[in-house]
Amino acid sequence: xxxxxxxPIAPIAxxxxxxxxxxxxxxxxxxxxxxxxxxRFGMPAVVxxxxxxxxxxxxxxxxxxxxxxxxxxxxxxxxxxLLDAVGQIGVLLLVGLTGMHMDMSLVRRRGGTAAGVSxxxxxxxxxxxxxxxxLLPKALIPEGTDTTVFALFLGVAxxxxxxxxxAKTLMDMKLIHRNIGQLTLTAGMLDDAFxxxxxxxxxxxxxxxxxxxxxxxxxxxxxxxxxxALTIGRPIVRGALRLTARxxxxxxxxxxxxxxxxxxxxxxxxxxxxxxxxxxxxGILIGTAGKVDPSRLAPLRTVVLSGFAPIFFATAxxxxxxxxxxxxxxxxxxxxxxxxxxIGKFLGAYAGARLSRLNRWEALALGAGLNARGVIxxxxxxxxxxxxxxxxxxxxxxxxxAIVTSLMAPPILRMAMxxxxxxxxxxxxxxxxxxxxxxxxxxxxxxx
Numbered sequence: 001x002x003x004x005x006x007x008p009i010a011p012i013a014x015x016x017x018x019x020x021x022x023x024x025x026x027x028x029x030x031x032x033x034x035x036x037x038x039x040r041f042g043m044p045a046v047v048x049x050x051x052x053x054x055x056x057x058x059x060x061x062x063x064x065x066x067x068x069x070x071x072x073x074x075x076x077x078x079x080x081x082l083l084d085a086v087g088q089i090g091v092l093l094l095v096g097l098t099g100m101h102m103d104m105s106l107v108r109r110r111g112g113t114a115a116g117v118s119x120x121x122x123x124x125x126x127x128x129x130x131x132x133x134x135l136l137p138k139a140l141i142p143e144g145t146d147t148t149v150f151a152l153f154l155g156v157a158x159x160x161x162x163x164x165x166x167a168k169t170l171m172d173m174k175l176i177h178r179n180i181g182q183l184t185l186t187a188g189m190l191d192d193a194f195x196x197x198x199x200x201x202x203x204x205x206x207x208x209x210x211x212x213x214x215x216x217x218x219x220x221x222x223x224x225x226x227x228x229a230l231t232i233g234r235p236i237v238r239g240a241l242r243l244t245a246r247x248x249x250x251x252x253x254x255x256x257x258x259x260x261x262x263x264x265x266x267x268x269x270x271x272x273x274x275x276x277x278x279x280x281x282x283g284i285l286i287g288t289a290g291k292v293d294p295s296r297l298a299p300l301r302t303v304v305l306s307g308f309a310p311i312f313f314a315t316a317x318x319x320x321x322x323x324x325x326x327x328x329x330x331x332x333x334x335x336x337x338x339x340x341x342x343i344g345k346f347l348g349a350y351a352g353a354r355l356s357r358l359n360r361w362e363a364l365a366l367g368a369g370l371n372a373r374g375v376i377x378x379x380x381x382x383x384x385x386x387x388x389x390x391x392x393x394x395x396x397x398x399x400x401x402a403i404v405t406s407l408m409a410p411p412i413l414r415m416a417m418x419x420x421x422x423x424x425x426x427x428x429x430x431x432x433x434x435x436x437x438x439x440x441x442x443x444x445x446x447x448x
Contacts, residue, residue, distance in 0.1 A: 020082050022072065024311060027052060027083075031310035039172070043410045046168045049310045050406060053317020063323060073318060080318075087315045089262070090308030092279040096261035097304055098167035099283020100297070101176050102185060113356040114183050118190035120352025121370045122159050125344030129158030132340050136333055140394045145206075152202045153389045157398050158341050160195035161188040162376035163276065165406050166369055168309060173410065175417060180362055184369035187349070189280060191370065193222070199380060200272070206387045221271045229281050233264075234289040237282070241292045250296040257286055257300060316378050320403075324396040334397040341401045342408070345371040361419040368412035377402035 012020075034048030055061065062069040073079075133151025141150050166188050170176040176185075200218055237260060244252035261282045268278030286292065325331045346367040353363035381398040384390035390398065 016079060016082075019072065019074065019079060023083060024086065026072075027056070027311055027314040028307065030055070031314040032306075035310060043407075045172050045310070046165060046313055047407055047410065049313035050165075050317060050403065052314035054320055054322070054403070055317075056314075057318040058321040059317070059323060083311075083315050083318075086308070087312035088275070090304065090312035092265045092275060093258060093261060093300070093304045094167065094309045094312070095163060095276045095279040096257070096283035096286070097301055098163060098185065099280045099285075100287035101167075101171075102182065102284050102287060104284065104288050111186070113353075113358065114186040115190065116356040117183065117349050117352040117366055117370070118187040118194075120348040120350075120355070121161070121187060121191055121345055121367075122194055122348065124348035124351070125158040125341065126155045128340045128344040129155035132158075132337055136337075136394075137329060139329065140333060140391055140397075142388050142391045145389055149202060149206050150389055150394075152198075152205070153384050154337075154394075154398075156195055156198045156202055157377060157380050157384070157401075158337075158344055159191065159198075160373060160376050160380060161191045161345075161370045162373050162402075162406070163188050163192055163280065165313075165372050165376070166409075168305070168313075169372065169406075169409055169413070170369070171305065173413065175413065178417065178420075179423065180365045180369075180417065180420065184366055187366065188370055192274075192376065193277065195376075195380075197222070199383065202389075203383065203387055206389050218272070221273055225268060225271070225273070225278070225281065229285060233282075233285055237285040238289045241286065245292065245296075250299055253292060253296040254300045257292075257297060260286065319382065320378070320399045321392070321396060322400070324393050325400065327393070330393045330396065333393075334400050337397050338401050338404055341373070342371060342405065345405075359420075361416045365413055365416035365420065368409050368416060371405050372409040373402045373405045377405075 030052045031049040034052055035045030036048070038048035039045055056069075056073070058069075061072075130151045133154035134147060136154075138147075141147060163185065166184060167176070170181045170184070175181045197218055240256050240260065241253065244256045247253070261279050264278035264282035265275035266278070268281075269275040325334060349367040349370045350363045353366045354360070358366070378399055381390060381395050381402070384398070385392070385395045
């Protein structure tokens with residue numbers, strides 16, 4: 001007797017698919033449009049893309065046209081998860097591309113400088129954030145939440161940076177080839193690695209008592225990933241890309257790079273670490289160990305920067321509700337936290353850069369870049385909201401920090417970098433990275 005087969009899973013409902021397609025199409029259309037508009041005003045496209053979610057989310061559309069908002073963005077977890085899945089693929093591929101652009105020889109030569117900037121950008125905002133957590137009105141702390149846990153969580157939220165936002169800002173402004181751009185990404189990576197580690201500790205404190213074993217396990221996983229990447233990961237990436245290089249078409253190389261990034265992300269996520277960490281490490285391996293012709297990966301860059309990434313940044317604002325800021329006590333607390341976040345990150349990064357013997361304009365540029373919190377801050381805030389560490393009002397304040405700091409970065413970066421002369425090394429790196437926007441001979445014309 002044949003075993004009975006399980007009933008086939010029903011496909012996505014007709015209406016759900018219709019809503020999903022309309023969501024993606026509308027978000028991408030507005031993200032491209034507002035991104036181009038932002039560029040006309042001298043800002044990177046990511047600024048306009050971030051505003052799409054704010055316009056279509058609870059902050060505006062739900063207030064101006066509640067019926068339309070409810071139909072287009074129904075309060076259904078399954079519907080939101082579809083958008084989240086597309087956005088997650090976008091951010092992982094974007095972070096992987098960022099890793100490919102990293103100049104590891106510069107990191108090795110100036111790792112001490114990046115570490116100094118990172119430490120300054122961590123310690124000062126972390127301390128100020130913890131102090132603010134103890135001083136904020138008790139009404140902003142959810143009932144039953146320990147004040148110490150709330151203060152530690154706020155400190156973590158103040159010290160993180162946003163690698164995806166920083167990366168796309170540097171790409172949009174054509175600064176990723178500059179030494180300051182590379183140092184900003186390196187210091188931001190160190191900041192975020194520490195931030196995710198601290199987030200896991202504070203989250204454990206909110207749910208269970210933190211133990212030495214929890215801390216040791218997280219550190220052991222981080223060390224194991226780095227060792228694996230340097231020993232086994234390098235030959236795997238090199239071998240896979242050598243096989244695809246035999247094809248005259250760039251398609252196999254693009255597909256292989258995407259597969260490697262997504263599998264590396266799955267690996268770190270399975271260990272309880274952030275998926276973006278695996279994507280970043282894999283991107284570095286592709287850019288260094290793979291020795292692949294950058295022009296063969298140009299189609300991947302085009303698709304990610306013109307399609308997936310704008311959708312990701314647009315969806316990030318859909319859960320933001322800035323209408324809570326109409327309450328005076330929330331607005332005042334938000335302005336205080338915003339000031340602490342900006343001053344702490346700028347002061348810390350500036351001090352670390354100056355102690356590392358960078359000039360004041362380079363230090364200012366580093367402070368501006370690392371000050372951008374972006375969607376990483378939103379992700380951290382969502383974790384706090386889910387665990388009950390943050391109230392809705394405190395969540396809104398943290399989101400305010402994310403938006404304002406992301407808007408501040410481009411103009412300050414532009415002003416500072418106009419006063420930093422480009423070196424011969426940077427010109428060579430710029431010429432090498434121009435190949436990323438060119439297709440191989442016989443391929444289609446680049447879209448960007």
